Amino acid sequence: MHVRRPATLASLAAELGVSRTTVSNAYNRPDQLSPELRRRVLETARRLGYPGPDPVARSLRTRKAGAVGLLLTENLSYAFRDPAAVGFLEGLALACEDAGQGLLLVPANPEREDVAAVHRAGVDGFVVYSVPDDDPHLAAVLERPVPTVVCDQPELDTVDRVGIDDRAAITQVADHLIELGHRRVGVVCMRLARDRNDDFVNAERQHNAHFHVQRARLEALATAFTSANVDWTTIPVVERFDHNIASGASAAAQLLDRDPQVTALICTSDILALGALAEARRRGLRVPQDLTITGFDGIQESERAGLTTVRQPVLEKGRAAGKLLVNAADHNRPRTVTLSTELVIGTTSAPPRITEERWFGP
Amino acid sequence: MHVRRPATLASLAAELGVSRTTVSNAYNRPDQLSPELRRRVLETARRLGYPGPDPVARSLRTRKAGAVGLLLTENLSYAFRDPAAVGFLEGLALACEDAGQGLLLVPANPEREDVAAVHRAGVDGFVVYSVPDDDPHLAAVLERPVPTVVCDQPELDTVDRVGIDDRAAITQVADHLIELGHRRVGVVCMRLARDRNDDFVNAERQHNAHFHVQRARLEALATAFTSANVDWTTIPVVERFDHNIASGASAAAQLLDRDPQVTALICTSDILALGALAEARRRGLRVPQDLTITGFDGIQESERAGLTTVRQPVLEKGRAAGKLLVNAADHNRPRTVTLSTELVIGTTSAPPRITEERWFGP
DNA sequence: TGGAGTGACCGTAACGGTCAAGAACCAATT
DNA sequence: AATTGGTTCTTGACCGTTACGGTCACTCCA
Incomplete structure (x- = not known):
């Protein structure tokens, strides 16, 4: 038996002579067992090198991954070098953090049309940011049975949308x-x-x-x-x-x-x-x-x-997308958030130079 | 039976009168069944609205999450606004993409010392970027039985490290x-x-x-x-x-x-x-x-x-961290990657203004 | 004609948890 | 003495998949 198999909830329970549920409760619902037993559980866990409940197994059972997937087919380098995209990312990450959700960057390289990454992503929802509307990754996302928010995309009749006019x-x-x-x-x-x-x-x-x-x-x-x-x-x-x-x-x-x-x-x-x-x-x-x-x-x-x-409020765009996803419950028709923009007149625009016949003036 | 329970591999198999393994193979190992049967499987899947194998269940079984976790306790906004951090993120994301791995931003808000997010993260490894060495999130990461790479951190005798001198x-x-x-x-x-x-x-x-x-x-x-x-x-x-x-x-x-x-x-x-x-x-x-x-x-x-x-080569730093993690197999002692830096003398440094007694000259 | 080889498929056993319901126990109330 | 209620812990089912080690029919070749 000493194959040094990593400890599990079950092995811990066996060692302690209690049920698996009790061990589980020691981690997740401390009020469900006596402080004394809980102490013993945690101590034994440490002794056996048990790192606590496996997140994946928990996700399977609870049907929650605790993370949001971000699909962004744009070449990653361009995304990180475009301040607008980074601002969006920041807003989205903030919204996720507020909700205690992770943010998973899905490795969707536009070169190879490998959609598997979308299938492999253990997430509770997707945000799709500015991908071509015929992108296979987008199609794959839409097939997943999780709420989705598209951003800077055409309206789809099944998912929420964030954008500007x-x-x-x-x-x-x-x-x-x-x-x-x-x-x-x-x-x-x-x-x-x-x-x-x-x-x-x-x-x-x-x-x-x-x-x-x-x-x-x-x-x-x-x-x-x-x-x-x-x-x-x-x-x-x-x-x-x-x-x-x-x-x-x-x-x-x-x-x-x-x-x-x-x-x-x-x-x-x-x-x-x-x-x-x-x-x-x-x-x-x-x-x-x-x-x-x-x-x-x-x-x-x-x-x-x-x-x-x-x-345009790029950070707010990300935040809005995150929020839509986080409370994506109980709404039947897709929602749309349209953020406002503002024309900023700087020093790079002026009347045209007057040459030849071209001058129409207002 | 019409509770509209979402279809699963098993229900699909039952509908088709084949084994679950066969359905699984239809998705994962097309060479293991006849093209004809595979066609039937996929068609039935579409008909029943089966979205393909559940990623979480798959992760549990295969013991692979297909993602790397990034712990960055710095306030998220500062991270995204610091070009150095963004560069690191870019490099890391690129390395992950190359390896077909997702990159999960773990929601580790430094304010609340809630380490649960680290426990909840379904990842195959962690990258820890510039957090205080007494950070509870870092401690939580180190307890997880997955390979870890720390970046801009003191050396630890259990994990790989990337940094500069x-x-x-x-x-x-x-x-x-x-x-x-x-x-x-x-x-x-x-x-x-x-x-x-x-x-x-x-x-x-x-x-x-x-x-x-x-x-x-x-x-x-x-x-x-x-x-x-x-x-x-x-x-x-x-x-x-x-x-x-x-x-x-x-x-x-x-x-x-x-x-x-x-x-x-x-x-x-x-x-x-x-x-x-x-x-x-x-x-x-x-x-x-x-x-x-x-x-x-x-x-x-x-x-x-x-x-x-x-x-300092921030992008390379991220990339190096990602690479270390991706091939984190078969090496017993922790590895260290130290990247080189370069003094750049610009126009903001010159000899001091000569005042009073202070002038020592070289 | 018999044996090896191959392609197609299957059954079982995990993977590591959480959950709902209930049992056992004990103190306090009726 | 029976009832009630609250803790504390257990039981058994279930989450949806893939790994593993087969079986079975069929072909090929000597």
Whole structure:
């Protein structure tokens, strides 16, 4: 018998000559046994090296894992380097901590379409953050019989949702630029689908974009500029798969090379906008005199840079998602939390430089 | 029978008239049954709404949770706002992803000493990042019968360890300053223990510090300055519990108020140093002409600020911790990974302003 | 024709707990 | 003496799966 099998509740109980339940109670319900016996139990546990009830076995029996899964298909490095994503993570982690829940980062590498990690995750619920709407991991999550909250995703009729009004938010940006007099603009956006396309985006690809947030913003921009009598099809849209400053810079470069006449660059994220700023600086373009640049998110770095952008409450977004999940009981219809945003007018937007015939003024 | 109990492997097997093993195999070992039967199994599963094998039950049986726990007692908000911590997290997450392991953030709020979360965590191992060495959560982790890696912690004879040579690293800073001619310096450090002490630190508290990293750095500084014939007991050390820029600023203020003659502020983190820079600016002190300021970590913001600091590979630290944990098999004695650091001399350090009698020159 | 080999499937025994219900005991009340 | 109520502890079922060690039918080859 001395195989040095690790001690279990049962072996402890046997050693003590009490029932397993009693040992269990010693850990979980101290009021259910005499202090004296409890002391003996714990002491014997220490002597036998029993580390306390096995968490997995407990989870199986109680049907609670005590953790929330986070699915984030974006490349992990980009997630941790994007202040907006980190802010979301922080909010979510705080909400989980408040509820005493763990937060499990599900290893969903977008490269290999291995959905097994989603199946293997022992969690009581999922938060899905900004993944393409045709992502197999997302599908796998939806098949799991646990409550789920999606964030920055299209509405689904089975799960809760947290997000902002992307259309309204970016429309404010567009209106701001239109009012300033910009008509010939360019757009730099994040990736629109799971395949890489570091290039201009045609109408079809815009329309079929699988990243809800990006699609919504592009659509709203199209609407806004169309209303201002600008033919949206003439507006160049450049896409970047990677989300970092270098990408923003190269996208801006590609756009300015093709159409040096643009007076404003609308970027769908601050990170990209910061890259665009760098590229403008590199070219000797003064911002905002020669070129207006706008972002989206309202991260701290952009504040420092004076970027005109849309501030969205990323931390609150994470927190809201966590809270929805934690009290995911007794509500039959899916809930939606829409957080408010704010247009922040910085020092990177101004009326276009007056050249040739282009000047329409408000 | 129509209680709408969720389907299980067993009920599926019963419905199909096959054994549970076969259903299990349909999911886990497709080569163990005929494609035809497998198709039938999966189809029936879909029909009955069976979501696939329960991850918790599987974990219990296989004795694998497929996840790594991260214990980080630091207030979560500070963790997510400290670029060094985020970098560590990124590296760790990457290592986990590579290994197909999840990463569970254990909800260990330092306020309430509730260790239950550690017991509840269904993980195959723990990474402990920079917690006080008398932290009850750490003790709880060490009692769990799973491999553990500590990071920026004192060596323990039972677990693996990842870190840098804090003494050598800060000694480089000290030597740099001493060589520049600084003799009258001040130190701003992060919290030294679990209790809050936003004030000067006496010798005893320095000696008893429960944060290994901070203690090591202070000790090394003491050694270095003592070697340069500076009486360490005369050097003011200010501690801050919260780790953010405001704390650095207020600490610098407190120090400069008490001893306006100091020619250099040694901060034990870049965040604190950035705060000190802000405070110096606020006071109209020119850096480095009037005041030298140094940091520690080598975060990006400090690079932008030209801070003299020690660069440490935070991402690699996380990655190393993850790797140690993933192949934590077959090694009897605990392993230690010590990563290298680099003194980065920026534009915030220079010889002291020459006043009165104080000028010793090299 | 008999034996080895192979593919497909099965039965049993864990895995390590928690839970609901009840038994045994004792003191206090009726 | 019977009843009540409260502790304290036990019993037996159950959580949903996979590991292990088979069985069984069939093919292949000498």
